[in-house]
Amino acid sequence: MGKSSRDKGLRRERALVQLHTACGIRAERVPLSGALHYQGNGADLDLHVRGPQALKAEVKARGEGGGFKTLERWLGKNDALFLWRDRAAPLVVVPLHVWLEIAGRSARLDADSDAQRRKRRSAIEQGPTPPADAITRSTA
Secondary structure: OOHHHHHHHHHHHHHHHHHHHHOOOEEEEOHHHHOOOHHHOOOOEEEEOOOOOOEEEOOOOOOOOOOHHHHHHHHOOOOOEEEOOOOOOOEEEOOHHHHHHHHHHHHHHHHHHHHHHHHHHHHHHHOOOOOOOHHHHHHO
């Protein structure tokens, strides 16, 4: 791979990380685009959409969109395209705005459940509130 192709890939990966981060979704580039299988991961990006386990994402960029144009035509104005080959698991292609909506909702749900979990844990750690006595009531 030439330097310009490598640089283009890095720019796209960084842009996707920045975009996810701006939308409140934790995202990280995998060092060397996964070439070293850092922490067992050969993907380009880690997307922390739900829980501690990251989704692994691959990024492909093409100048003229070779192969992408057919997918875009099939997708049309729909929100998702399912690709299902015989004896293989289906794939889903979604536009970026649809992905960000799905991922953002999932991240918010996870954050909400974390906040509720922290609140319950704090209440358990602090124990029950002692009943108010006459002195406390008079100062309030």
